[in-house]
Amino acid sequence: MRPESPGWKPSPKDPLAPEQPVSIRRILRLFRPYRGRLATVGLLVAASSLVSVASPFLLREILDVAIPRQRTGLLGLLALGMIATAVMTSVFGVLQTLISTTVGQRVMHDLRTGVYGKLQRMPLAFFTRTRTGEVQSRIANDIGGMQATVTSTATSLVSNLTSVIATIVAMLALDWRLTIASLLLLPFFVWVSRRVGRERKRITTERQKQMASMSATVTESLSVSGILLGRTMGRADSLTRSFADESDRLADLEIRSSMAGRWRMSTIGIVMAAIPALLYWTAGMLVHFGGPAFSIGTLVAFVTLQQGLLRPTVSLLSTGVEMQTSLALFQRIFEYLDLPVDITEPEHPVTLPKAKGEVRFEKVDFSYDGDDPRATLRDIDLTVPAGTSLAVVGATGSGKSTLSYLVPRLYDVTGGRVTLDGVDVRDLDFASLARAVGVVSQETYLFHATVADNLRFAKPDATDEELREAARAAQIHDQIAALPDGYDTLVGERGYRFSGGEKQRLALARTILRDPPVLILDEATSALDTRTERAVQQAVDALSAGRTTLTIAHRLSTIRDADQIVVLDKGRVVERGTHDELLAADGRYAALVRRDAQTTEAPAVPVRALGSTSSPL
Missing domain, CATH: 1.20.1560.10 (ABC transporter type 1, transmembrane domain)
Incomplete structure (x- = not known):
């Protein structure tokens, strides 16, 4: 079983298996x-x-x-x-x-x-x-x-x-x-x-495992997200008791270690x-x-x-x-x-000084377990010409995000190949691939540093003017300039000083600084409200102009103008075409559009209903 499988467990010969003798x-x-x-x-x-x-x-x-x-x-x-x-x-x-x-x-x-x-x-x-x-x-x-x-x-x-x-x-x-x-x-x-x-x-050995467990508990429960969850769920006292139990076990092991x-x-x-x-x-x-x-x-x-x-x-x-x-x-x-590294740079890598941006999926198969016949992706054949846009839609679990992760080699295909300008991405050097492909995901990550430092993570030598131009393109400059410390403002852990839309636009500005010819948007606006989504979508449109864009779509209203749209179902392409062509075919895409429209138009549930004694909740 491949190490990246979600069901992977150490085997007796695996480097993570316990009690391996030390030379x-x-x-x-x-x-x-x-x-x-x-x-x-x-x-x-x-x-x-x-x-x-x-x-x-x-x-x-x-x-x-x-x-x-x-x-x-x-x-x-x-x-x-x-x-x-x-x-x-x-x-x-x-x-x-x-x-x-x-x-x-x-x-x-x-x-x-x-x-x-x-x-x-x-x-x-x-x-x-x-x-x-x-x-x-x-x-x-x-x-x-x-x-x-x-x-x-x-x-x-x-x-x-x-x-x-x-x-x-x-x-x-x-x-x-x-x-x-x-x-x-x-x-x-x-x-x-x-x-x-x-x-x-x-x-x-027992003590170090216990220290690791306690460290994980601290990291998870004392993060901003952990504190919010613990407080809102009323679990602060139980978390404290749980930590006290772990600390007590560690103290006992320390005493036993000292007195052994x-x-x-x-x-x-x-x-x-x-x-x-x-x-x-x-x-x-x-x-x-x-x-x-x-x-x-x-x-x-x-x-x-x-x-x-x-x-x-x-x-x-x-x-x-x-x-x-x-x-x-x-x-x-x-x-x-000794952990095996599955994704490695080739012995004689190919360098692309300036990629044009043509992306192809040629007979691509992918499975988290290389021997599992129930592959996540099967027989994917797609061509995205340089400068055009491809939107990928489908039900949850159909393989949309996995497909997008194959281009920057976050995973490697188990069959077929993915090419960039005709070169298999597995043959490219990591630096060329990183320059050519930019990813903006739904989960935006910001460091506990200043706004400027977070933006310069994409381009360390960027000037202040370049930062401002990127922020303007992402429609976030005015909000940053209005802060007391401007671009020197600390964003807080994981960017919690900013709203979801602001963090998403900061991530877009960071990608604009890197200026990649291929852009992957993995449901970049799915977690935003309609008004914020509209502002972020304008920034996305500005960023996508002139680039090869692969969009993983959650809200279908954002991909109507895509040059081509494919529908995935259980890892296979079941439909492809433009928005108008797929609507005219009245197949799965048309059904998804109708469902999306109904969801958007559905009335909000009254707040009092959530607390009603007759509620099934």
Whole structure:
């Protein structure tokens, strides 16, 4: 089943299916562009580890040589050496943190832009089945949750591992028997940390899903449309309770994530802190049973090394737990990065510097499920000469909008082809297609920005005069000029500061700025009242002049002058001709015109009838 099908669900092999294993090698590839900086970090880590293990040896010389033999000069040099060791370790640590954090933030940037860029190339159907809050959560929460991993965890892993290895080597150099006694419990510690990591990974997956769900709830219910719906339906309290329930579940998961394995990891810390007592006991037993005696300096230096081993070992085990936890986040990000992109630019695209605007549908079939015999469109043959107009009418669900979406490649045909100036639109580069085809839909979208910024979205380098000319052509300039801030007025979220007709004319002005030779009007006036529709229709007529226009008609009065009209029924063209020709044929189009006229002339339902006790509502 094709991913864009409304009934599409993840299959076990699908990239959106849960529990896909994450390759460590793939995670490491994220850092490949920064391997030079990482090599520098590695050198700093190695230098820092080697310098830090020198202090116990200096301490041994102080206790066994400098103080007993009263060699003050040597004592001063050894003391300065310990101070220099501390200074060098701190300097190396700061440089290491700076470079590793920079690399981590660049990887975070690469992930964010990679996911955003991938989503920009996803088919329209992906967004019709995915909650906006879910998409936002993947970019903000999941990538944000990986910050510690990509900025510090990797460096911490290398640093602590190097410190552990260097410390163990130094401990062996002092005494191999005490070293073995110190490391007897290490396999147990590793086993505990792995179990804790698996537990946290499972909880983290649940937590991120819950965060995505809560983010979607906030996005939907706290938008302007959501607030209007909630208030008018009297659901504000129930929405608050629903959000509180989701928040409570998230809080519970956060507590479980934080406390997962906490007691077991604390036990490890307690045991490792008690190891010095074990070392003193071991040294005493070895001497008691005839072993060689330990100098005070050697024993103190060894215990110092062992205590120095405590911090990186515990940190290393904790880092392992964090890395297992972060695998759940990487899994969710890679799911999006691995989504198949069905509509892609051809390997050798054709460029149209200036399209004339002839559009053809040649034996076009389309189905949301490529294997479904009940195709949305079947055997469509249409030619729209450059500069002429085509109107498409039909009942709801007949395939009108789907037909129009094939021209700008919001969907790709499953049979036949759609051409622009004789070139299959699938062979055109995206830039040429975007320049050639403009779409004005019933659902007008405006950004929460100024009027000027919304218009310049179509043409970023447009001058102020060009903005005004486009607004005049769309018959919206006077309304904009009357605003206190004129073209610098914020339109509000989704343009809610403007009426439906004003938003539609702003959308038309935006399209006029782009000046496409092919214009698609997808029921652009169907949601407007008659008076507003008349004003918008005048702007539409001005915009359509001299362009190839494909109009998806809801009100048939707006397409009487179309050069040709086709009637769709169940995805097939059942009638075609001019308005007068189709009326004379007295077929489906004529029936639609009569129904449209009756609907327009029908008297309005009295308001009081809606509240009548006898109403069937």
